[in-house]
Amino acid sequence: MLKVTFLGTSAAVPSASRAMPAIALKYxxxxxxxxxxxxxxEMMRRGIGYGGVDAIFITHLHLDHVMGIFGLIETxxxxxxxxxxxxxxxxxxxxxxxxISPTMGWDPxxxxxxEIEEGEIYRGKDYSIFAFRVKHQxxxxxxxxxxxxxxxxxxxxxxxxxxxxxxMFTEIQKKGFVEVGxxxxxxxxxxxxxxxxxxxxxxxxxxxxxxxxxxxxxxxxIHEATFGEDLKEEAELRGHSTAKQAAKIADMGExxxxxxxxxxxxxxxxxxxxxxxxxxFPDAVAAVDGTEIELTPEKK
Amino acid sequence: MLKVTFLGTSAAVPSASRAMPAIALKYxxxxxxxxxxxxxxEMMRRGIGYGGVDAIFITHLHLDHVMGIFGLIETxxxxxxxxxxxxxxxxxxxxxxxxISPTMGWDPxxxxxxEIEEGEIYRGKDYSIFAFRVKHQxxxxxxxxxxxxxxxxxxxxxxxxxxxxxxMFTEIQKKGFVEVGxxxxxxxxxxxxxxxxxxxxxxxxxxxxxxxxxxxxxxxxIHEATFGEDLKEEAELRGHSTAKQAAKIADMGExxxxxxxxxxxxxxxxxxxxxxxxxxFPDAVAAVDGTEIELTPEKK
Numbered sequence: 001m002l003k004v005t006f007l008g009t010s011a012a013v014p015s016a017s018r019a020m021p022a023i024a025l026k027y028x029x030x031x032x033x034x035x036x037x038x039x040x041x042e043m044m045r046r047g048i049g050y051g052g053v054d055a056i057f058i059t060h061l062h063l064d065h066v067m068g069i070f071g072l073i074e075t076x077x078x079x080x081x082x083x084x085x086x087x088x089x090x091x092x093x094x095x096x097x098x099x100i101s102p103t104m105g106w107d108p109x110x111x112x113x114x115e116i117e118e119g120e121i122y123r124g125k126d127y128s129i130f131a132f133r134v135k136h137q138x139x140x141x142x143x144x145x146x147x148x149x150x151x152x153x154x155x156x157x158x159x160x161x162x163x164x165x166x167x168m169f170t171e172i173q174k175k176g177f178v179e180v181g182x183x184x185x186x187x188x189x190x191x192x193x194x195x196x197x198x199x200x201x202x203x204x205x206x207x208x209x210x211x212x213x214x215x216x217x218x219x220x221x222i223h224e225a226t227f228g229e230d231l232k233e234e235a236e237l238r239g240h241s242t243a244k245q246a247a248k249i250a251d252m253g254e255x256x257x258x259x260x261x262x263x264x265x266x267x268x269x270x271x272x273x274x275x276x277x278x279x280x281f282p283d284a285v286a287a288v289d290g291t292e293i294e295l296t297p298e299k300k
Numbered sequence: 301m302l303k304v305t306f307l308g309t310s311a312a313v314p315s316a317s318r319a320m321p322a323i324a325l326k327y328x329x330x331x332x333x334x335x336x337x338x339x340x341x342e343m344m345r346r347g348i349g350y351g352g353v354d355a356i357f358i359t360h361l362h363l364d365h366v367m368g369i370f371g372l373i374e375t376x377x378x379x380x381x382x383x384x385x386x387x388x389x390x391x392x393x394x395x396x397x398x399x400i401s402p403t404m405g406w407d408p409x410x411x412x413x414x415e416i417e418e419g420e421i422y423r424g425k426d427y428s429i430f431a432f433r434v435k436h437q438x439x440x441x442x443x444x445x446x447x448x449x450x451x452x453x454x455x456x457x458x459x460x461x462x463x464x465x466x467x468m469f470t471e472i473q474k475k476g477f478v479e480v481g482x483x484x485x486x487x488x489x490x491x492x493x494x495x496x497x498x499x500x501x502x503x504x505x506x507x508x509x510x511x512x513x514x515x516x517x518x519x520x521x522i523h524e525a526t527f528g529e530d531l532k533e534e535a536e537l538r539g540h541s542t543a544k545q546a547a548k549i550a551d552m553g554e555x556x557x558x559x560x561x562x563x564x565x566x567x568x569x570x571x572x573x574x575x576x577x578x579x580x581f582p583d584a585v586a587a588v589d590g591t592e593i594e595l596t597p598e599k600k
Binding site (some may be wrong): 012013015016019020037038040041044045061062063064066067068069070078079095096097098099100102103104115150193268 | 312313314315316319320337338340341344345361362363364366368370371374375378379380381396397398399400403405421596
């Protein structure tokens with residue numbers, strides 16, 4: 001399973017219906033991308049076990065993206081057997097924590113804090129998480145990419161017909177070919193490459209065509225869309241994007257699906273923003289709190 | 301109007317149905333007593349305008365009582381015309397803020413931070429708010445008392461019959477008597493003293509009979525009741541009270557009503573705790589998120 005759950009989809013100011021930014025990413029482990037105020041209760045409401053959070057990734061240190069982390073840590077510490085939790089955050093997080101930690105019951109060894117730099121920041125069993133820089137006011141801000149490894153998948157009927165069995169499947173993947181009864185069988189004859197799934201989350205960013213390159217071919221682009229075209233100038237001024245700008249990035253990046261999030265409270269529901277985006281990129285929706293998107297692996 | 305709204309009624313760990321501790325107190329102004337994580341959204345949900353918060357009072361600096369304050373301040377700063385907000389908090393709050401403030405857009409002059417000491421901490425038009433010390437682990441913890449001034453109220457028919465009019469009402473209150481047509485009228489003949497309304501909130505505390513004295517005669521005692529009798533020892537160990545202990549304080553303090561709050565997630569709803577309390581003090585309920593209690597002034 002590879003599933004994304006939107007726990008909070010508001011911009012800086014939440015509303016009765018939108019919690020502050022947080023995204024749960026479930027694969028073999030459970031990750032959080034951003035952790036706005038109230039995140040732990042949203043997890044409880046959505047049936048996402050907070051005790052299972054393996055690591056928390058923070059795009060940037062603006063309050064709306066990070067203030068849920070302290071309460072969540074305390075809850076995990078008090079209510080689970082966990083001995084450690086990993087936090088990936090831009091420089092400055094430890095200073096934030098230093099003000100708060102004297103009032104917490106935590107043991108410093110409970111937190112494993114890693115400062116985010118551009119590049120691969122997490123390596124999983126068959127996937128990596130990368131951080132890329134985004135431009136958002138003067139903040140030290142990143143976006144994240146989840147990238148599953150490409151995999152050789154066999155056309156099983158064909159491979160068996162050609163006599164492949166047992167260790168030959170390992171051998172052919174290592175060498176690129178194998179000899180079966182005196183005949184050479186090429187890997188490409190019996191297999192295809194399943195492209196790893198790719199999810200890109202921008203965090204907060206101005207319109208930046210560089211993101212299209214980073215997002216190239218993604219199965220899912222989660223792009224902030226704080227404003228509509230009516231507030232394009234305000235978006236630029238405040239380091240944010242419009243729905244249409246997000247759609248342009250999705251289009252240039254040839255992604256499969258676009259989900260808008262970080263929706264300003266001005267837009268009662270996100271449907272007007274989604275409409276604007278679809279003028280440019282048809283497969284676009286605006287997330288609401290609780291939106292779940294499951295990405296199934298490619299099949300042949 | 302004097303109204304209390306429970307915005308959050310959980311203990312340290314929230315649940316899907318209980319937000320972290322926060323109480324809105326509405327009289328001529330709007331105050332918050334504690335401000336747990338998510339408080340601003342609970343205000344939005346309950347139709348309590350966050351922009352009108354005049355001052356925030358924090359009982360102690362444990363995360364569950366204070367983490368909602370930073371996001372709320374930011375929202376008020378961004379979305380209202382307010383120039384200042386007052387925060388009453390125990391020593392240590394400024395240190396907490398110092399870690400977080402570099403990531404906020406705030407101007408230090410936006411916050412008026414007052415360190416809580418025992419005694420009167422706020423004087424309103426005809427009421428005061430007092431802080432009193434409570435015992436809660438090693439923290440610097442307080443409870444709060446809202447106390448309306450006593451007022452002379454005239455038996456109007458009787459006063460008029462005796463000839464009182466115009467400035468005589470002011471005069472009799474100053475001097476204690478007034479001469480009407482050669483006859484002396486005593487203040488006590490034509491008026492009665494309406495006792496000011498009194499609300500007491502304990503914050504987090506162990507069982508402490510001193511609180512009964514502080515709460516003496518209160519119209520409303522809001523006492524923490526983290527645990528039931530099954531966990532009486534744990535309550536003591538962790539600096540908390542049981543529902544029965546809260547009821548004992550209500551009984552000794554001869555208060556009119558008792559509301560239990562700060563309910564541990566162990567107790568699905570608070571009804572078992574309320575039952576335990578009612579064995580000792582009949583007018584006891586367990587708050588849920590959204591519970592509103594309006595206190596009407598005494599009439600004769």
